[in-house]
Amino acid sequence: MVSAQDILRKEIIKKDSNDIFSQAVNLFDTTDAIIVTDHDKYQGMLLKRSLMEPTITLQTKLHTLLTHPPKLTPTTSLEEIACAMVENNIYTLPVLDKDTLLGIVTADDVIKKLTEQTLGMQPIKTVMCTTPLSVSPEETIGKVLHMFRQQHIQYLPIVDHTTVVGAITLSTLVKNILRGPSKIEGRDNFESEKRQKLDLPVKTIMQEQPLLLSPETSIKDVHSKMHQFELPGVLIGKENHLHGIVTHKEFLVPFAGFGKEETIAIQFHHRNSKVQGFDKEQAVELLRAEFLKNYEKFLVVGYLHVSLEQHKEIKQGLFRVVCEMKLSGKPGVFYATQEGYGPQQAMRNSYLAIEHQINKTKKT
Template sequence: MDVTDIVDREFDTYDETTAVSKLRGAFDDSSRKALVITRDGRFEGLVTRRDVLSSHEKTSRKARSLVRPVPTIGPDEDIREVARLMIAGDTNVLPVLDGDELVGLVRADDLLRRVQASLAILEAGDVITTDVVSIEPDESLGRALSTFRTERIRHLPVVSSEDGADVVGIVSLSDVLEFVTRELQRSQGGNADAQSRTAASSGGSHGGFGAREGESADLLALPVRNVMVEALGTTRAEESLDEVLETMFEFGGSSAIVLDEDGSLAGIVTKTDMLESLTWSEERQLPIQVFGTDLMAETTRDGLAERIEDVTRKYRDMRLLEAKVHFQEHTERLRGTPLVLARVRLYTDRGLFIASGEGYGDRHAFSLALNAVERQILEGKTDGRTKKSATDSELAKMYGWVLSD
């Protein structure tokens, strides 16, 4: 099954020199989640709604400062590969190139609609995340943002403070970003550039978009109930995945709350979980490709897959999608055993990890390469997760609501 019939060939593009203020306007006027950025007429990358909302860039800055590279696909790409690339690239939109020419876009919602009937073979319980982090309605938006950051998640079920079980709403990272951005713009009268020019001409600052730290911190002190969505899409673990998807479309959400028989919180299912299910093999084993199998004297494909899964299983916030292992022989030998180069590539929802190792024999080389990959994962985990709780002021700076130089 390929994406030929779901490629959207009508789309707008924005040159890399487009002002960020114009990009914000494009998002305000539509339900789009990503904009296509070009350079000299050629595809350059995407700017997402979240990129713009969480940016510290002034509105006079150009699109090139926010553009992110994403994987590209061909007009007849296989749907499973598209799902894998969306997860690995952390994007719900993929550009379609025919040669060097941008000919269309494929969106996650359209892809899921295309395969919705096939999802009926799975249940919500097959993809559910049960280790759910939740928040109470009276906790602050700053606490929510801190949780999004440290837990590397984008949705927080809001549970009753009385017993911690009754789900009363849900809040997403986008909900918080849009709320704070909207309120800050409203309090400042809207046009950042105009205010900056007025301040400059009068020889001083009148607050403007460059002095909003206090206001943003005040907004982050507001309770989550101010932003949470109360109209929930809920499901049960035994409900088929196609029905869960229909619930998401009905409520306009990207996740569904899974409830126990007594109505308490059991877990959460997201559209990303559904995309990931499309990448499973029939046996639901790790998809692993091995190149240079003639050099595997001490290892087997199943053995390699098991060791890779043992490593990645340690990191519950990371999903492993696919692995590739390359073996290459050198002429050097030690007591008859060749020097082997092993290269390991792990495609995950946190990005692509690549490392190499050289050793005498395939087992030694693979072990060194896998150890190097794990060090990369650990470094990424350390950079992305910190035990230090950010203050509301620090969060305001982190998410770009102090638009100063």
């Protein structure tokens, strides 16, 4: 059985936890994740998407941006790795032997191994997301940045009416917004220049004529193209009309065990661990028992993404928590942002808002 030790990458990029943002940003030209250490002891990871946080400055210390993804062992199976990546929406994971960092495993390496199996020859239409988000070429970069933050995406098609005219990646946003062509180093100038860029239309930085593959292309061949061109996703369609999109998540879900016992995969944002009182197992039990079990037949198959953010206000010993939920299934995508005191109340308020949307959809 193939496990983490068989696809381990020992060449890793590391930074010290006390380094500042300006010392790390250029490293993301060649990686999606950086290992952060304190005196060579593993502390966590800095993900490229963390650079989208609105409060970040050139002087931000890396330890304030840390993500703590699941830790793999050398014997973790490919299926378990796929499950951990999908559930946490993190596609580079550390491999440790007790407290010793051995290296990392990336989604590309997992997918390459998994698609050597029979499923790799099936058409990509069997796993692609058929309800992709998109924006017009005139949409502002600021709005696109907001979508990347809120929807936790890395690849977005640009559509003019019904025609695909471009695409934009998280890497492009990082390059153009956080660094761009200027050499300005002052904090005030950095913030001013960043604000100016956010008002520009996305067509000024989008990739024109993005790769668009047929829905009949095999899963293995689509991933091969994605890897060849170093893309975070691939658009699927015909004659410049978008049919769907595939990213690391869509490749991994069939191998992660979803669809066998549960039809809806639950994903939690990496920052949820910072919310007081949040327990992942309890959250899964709550969401499945009180919410998802009622809509599995309606949704058929899909994902529920949950993101929690804790605020300073306290009531009866519980912090105010804002919960963002995104539920995708065959009928479409449903969004809700609600708040409550404590993570359980915030999640309940959000899924009740989504239930209202689902019931309205059923009536139409």
